[in-house]
Amino acid sequence: MPKVVDHDERRRELVAATMRVVERLGLEGVTIREIASEAGYSTGVLAHYFTNKADILVTAHLAAFEQVASRVDALRASPHHPVELMRLALEEALPLDRPRLIEAQIDVSFWGLALRDPYLRSVREDSYVSTIAILRDLIDDIVTEGHALPGTDVDGLARETLALIDGISIQAVLFPSQMTPEVQREAVQHHLRSFTTYPVATA
Structure with a gap:
């Protein structure tokens, strides 16, 4: 069976990862690639949560x-x-x-x-x-x-x-x-x- 994804929990994880990247790189330096790396997900996963x-x-x-x-x-x-x-x-x-x-x-x-x-x-x-x-x-x-x-x-x-x-x-x-x-x-x-x-x- 396909794994059931808790989207609210995943969004919380991505927000937390975003904040850590901001701390490290500043707001201007934040990218989808950096957030994906920080959160441990692929950029494809992040595409479901961030359009741009x-x-x-x-x-x-x-x-x-x-x-x-x-x-x-x-x-x-x-x-x-x-x-x-x-x-x-x-x-x-x-x-x-x-x-x-x-x-x-x-x-x-x-x-x-x-x-x-x-x-x-x-x-x-x-x-x-x-x-x-x-x-x-x-x-x-x-x-x-x-x-x-x-x-x-x-x-x-x-x-x-x-x-x-x-x-x-x-x-x-x-x-x-x-x-x-x-x-x-x-x-x-x-x-x-x-x-x-x-x-x-x-x-």
Whole structure:
């Protein structure tokens, strides 16, 4: 009998292999051949999952985005003060360690490629909109529970917060000796203190 293929499991394997190749070669250097070699499959097998280079780039981007979103969802499922929850969520989105730095490298590289490709740009815009929605919810909880300064603009602050995340990520990727994990955490704490009344932890 022919072997039954678990396509979801195989896709997870290929995504994991893609992330390892990205770590080794950078997003621009990822090819179907490299992923196949890393995963231990033939290029013919990968043809069922990746049509072209754009598919690979989108897969890497979505994998990085979903990893961050999953970690934030796990935080939201546990009891936290809303300001502390936002601090922890922002730190999950920043390149504070090697795995998160790889996620940031993928995102920064993806921006450059999206400048020349409308399809990639639309994929990145969808991620942008989704992230704004998550940040809006986190900020709205802070406002609703009475821990924000009067006049806090939830929508404007969500966009400002994402601009902070993006700016820190770019600087950490390009200038790691300047934008260190300590500096990143200080920037997050300063941002939270600018609109909340809660004593932000210095962890």
